[in-house]
Structures are given as structure tokens and as C-alpha cells.
Amino acid sequence: MVFAHRERVVSNLARFVVVVWCVVVLILTQSYTASLTSMLTVQQLQPTVSDVNLLLKNGDNVGFQEGSFVYGILRQLDFRDEKLRTYNSTDDLHRLFHLGSTNDGISAAFDETPYIKVFIASNCWKYTMHDPTFKADGFGAVLSSQKIHLWLVMFREQS
Numbered sequence: 396m397v398f399a400h401r402e403r404v405v406s407n408l409a410r411f412v413v414v415v416w417c418v419v420v421l422i423l424t425q426s427y428t429a430s431l432t433s434m435l436t437v438q439q440l441q442p443t444v445s446d447v448n449l450l451l452k453n454g455d456n457v458g459f460q461e462g463s464f465v466y467g468i469l470r471q472l473d474f475r476d477e478k479l480r481t482y483n484s485t486d487d488l489h490r491l492f493h494l495g496s497t498n499d500g501i502s503a504a505f506d507e508t509p510y511i512k513v514f515i516a517s518n519c520w521k522y523t524m525h526d527p528t529f530k531a532d533g534f535g536a537v538l539s540s541q542k543i544h545l546w547l548v549m550f551r552e553q554s
Contacts, residue, residue, distance in 0.1 A: 455502035456480050458491050465505050485514045
């Protein structure tokens with residue numbers, strides 16, 4: 396091993412110290428780079444809207460699956476009929492998100508967990524599931540009192 400000033404490291408103990416020092420510097424550098432990348436990425440993946448009350452306050456359109464009991468829950472949450480949009484497929488849902496609330500699309504969608512997971516699996520780079528979850532009766536093949544979770548799905552902000 397050689398230093399920058401062309402001085403040779405002769406002692407084995409000194410060589411060991413230099414190698415350990417280089418490894419520590421490498422680990423610290425990689426750790427800093429990874430944490431910085433993570434912080435910048437997490438900021439990009441935040442949803443544009445994070446609260447149901449904010450959707451109501453802004454008067455944003457929201458979506459739900461046509462024929463679903465979710466309509467009744469949205470009406471209980473005080474969403475007006477003219478702010479509710481229905482969809483029949485994941486393609487319809489994607490199209491409504493793409494249009495946005497200002498162009499007769501939606502800012503958020505409410506649906507049951509299995510359906511949302513299918514949608515997120517095919518569009519995971521653009522959408523995210525967001526709490527809170529709302530509990531309601533449903534999907535009770537064996538147990539009629541089984542609860543399902545309704546998820547709020549929102550479009551991620553593109554930076």
C-alpha cells in the first residue's frame with residue numbers, strides 16, 4: 396500500500412488500520428448516498444391529497460366501482476352526487492385519475508382491498524393506497540359479519 400506522498404506503509408498494524416479506515420469511509424459514503432436517495436424518493440411518492448376531509452373541502456371528484464355499496468358510504472361522508480364518478484374496470488379508473496378532478500376525472504378512489512390491490516399491482520409506479528381505511532360489511536362467504544377495508548387510492552404527484 397502506498398500513500399499519496401509516495402510513503403510506503405511498512406508495518407502490518409498500520410496496513411490493517413488503513414484498510415479498516417478505507418472500509419469505514421466506504422460504508423459511510425454508501426450509507427449517506429442511500430439515505431439521501433431514499434429521502435428524495437419518498438418526497439416524490441407522496442399523494443397529492445391525503446385526507447378525506449380535504450377532498451370534501453376542495454370539492455374534488457372521487458371514484459367508486461359501479462354498483463358497489465361504497466356509494467352509500469361516500470354519501471354518509473357527505474360527498475355530493477355530482478362529485479362522485481363510477482368506473483367499471485381498472486382501465487376506467489386509470490383514465491379517470493389521468494383526467495384529474497378538474498377535467499371531469501377524479502382525485503381519489505374508494506374501493507375494496509382486493510380490487511385496489513389488483514389496480515395497484517398493474518399501476519404501482521403511479522398510484523398509492525392511503526389510510527384511513529373504512530370498515531364495512533362484505534365479502535362474507537363463510538362469516539356474514541366479516542369486515543372489509545375500503546382504501547383511499549390517490550394519484551402520486553409527478554415531479
